Amino acid sequence: MTTTAREPRQAPLGAATPLLSVDRLSVRFLLGRGGRRGEVRAVTDASFDLRPGQLLTLVGESGCGKSVLASALLGLLPGNAQLRGTATLSTQDGGRVELLSAPESVLAGRVRGRLVGLVPQSSATHLTPVRTARSQLLEAVRALRPGLDDPAGLVDHLAERVGLEPAVLDRYPHELSGGTAQRVAVALALAGDPPVVLADEPTTGLDRPLVDRTVDLLAGLAEEGRAVLMITHDLAAARGVATDVAVMYASRLVEIGPAGRVFDDPWHPYTAGLLAALPEGGFTPIPGHPPELTALPDGCAFAPRCALLGARDERCTGRPELVRHDDRMVACRRPC
Numbered sequence: 001m002t003t004t005a006r007e008p009r010q011a012p013l014g015a016a017t018p019l020l021s022v023d024r025l026s027v028r029f030l031l032g033r034g035g036r037r038g039e040v041r042a043v044t045d046a047s048f049d050l051r052p053g054q055l056l057t058l059v060g061e062s063g064c065g066k067s068v069l070a071s072a073l074l075g076l077l078p079g080n081a082q083l084r085g086t087a088t089l090s091t092q093d094g095g096r097v098e099l100l101s102a103p104e105s106v107l108a109g110r111v112r113g114r115l116v117g118l119v120p121q122s123s124a125t126h127l128t129p130v131r132t133a134r135s136q137l138l139e140a141v142r143a144l145r146p147g148l149d150d151p152a153g154l155v156d157h158l159a160e161r162v163g164l165e166p167a168v169l170d171r172y173p174h175e176l177s178g179g180t181a182q183r184v185a186v187a188l189a190l191a192g193d194p195p196v197v198l199a200d201e202p203t204t205g206l207d208r209p210l211v212d213r214t215v216d217l218l219a220g221l222a223e224e225g226r227a228v229l230m231i232t233h234d235l236a237a238a239r240g241v242a243t244d245v246a247v248m249y250a251s252r253l254v255e256i257g258p259a260g261r262v263f264d265d266p267w268h269p270y271t272a273g274l275l276a277a278l279p280e281g282g283f284t285p286i287p288g289h290p291p292e293l294t295a296l297p298d299g300c301a302f303a304p305r306c307a308l309l310g311a312r313d314e315r316c317t318g319r320p321e322l323v324r325h326d327d328r329m330v331a332c333r334r335p336c
């Protein structure tokens, strides 16, 4: 069965409290000392919630700011990054952690791996080359769950959870196929049993059956009550498993809503363009290119390409804010 043939999944109803609530998150990188050579506006005013049971997929062309958004949440950006906004994580004991202002000691000691697991963009290179998968998993489990009686047992359990044969654990990273390395990366992300999982391009370089298995694995994490943010270029894979979609263009979220609705009836011309570029959409690429993030226009960043699509009209003035239309949020004055 292909992912595209599946029924869209839906976020569970009634899961009201977000585990992660992002409000007007902006990230800019200062170029040159003190920003003398300008700045890259990588993320602008991103707001979204992530609830237990949700698999939110973040899509958009290369360079639009997806990975920077995820890295900002985990305090993994380099020193030339400046952050604005808030990202609040709710903890099981009713507490809250404000991720953007948390000191590194809190991010390292409480957040990364424990409250938020990360499946990084290039999982194979993320693994230490000179140690077996088992020893890396064991180290992660020992570090993240120091009081555990049987860490080796948990490693076996994690391997089973992500569909790894036990013998595979005794291999070195270079002996693992791309799909297997990806599973090890997911197991590592789960070592601290985090309620929130961020996966950055988890299916890159995998063939279609492995893509399906990987996204199914992430969907399973959402089904067991975690909140999952999956960054991907692969809309076809996302379509089968995502409960919700956020579409990013030139650093801004331009459409967010339930996956089934957004994929079946996109409102932002950019979302419609991304879907038309898929094989089932007729392979029609969006004409033109995204703007440089060092020189973003004040108005709608998509307007020039919208004009090439023949969809621009007199309403396309000023910057469209992300506002609620029916079942979703859209940043367009004239949604499709």
Ligand SMILES: Nc1ncnc2c1ncn2[C@@H]1O[C@H](COP(=O)(O)OP(=O)(O)OP(=O)(O)O)[C@@H](O)[C@H]1O
Residues within 6 Å of the ligand: 029, 040, 042, 060, 061, 062, 063, 064, 065, 066, 067, 068, 069, 078, 080, 233, 293
């Ligand atoms: N340290 C940095 N300094 C300056 N610019 C940066 C830095 N890190 C990232 N950028 C820029 O921020 C923008 C967003 O990058 P990001 O990696 O988030 O894109 P992406 O949407 O994840 O792309 P892809 O789909 O290719 O992974 C890009 O223009 C990138 O060049």
Ligand code: NI
Residues within 6 Å of the ligand: 066, 067, 068, 121, 200, 201
């Ligand atoms: Ni990226």
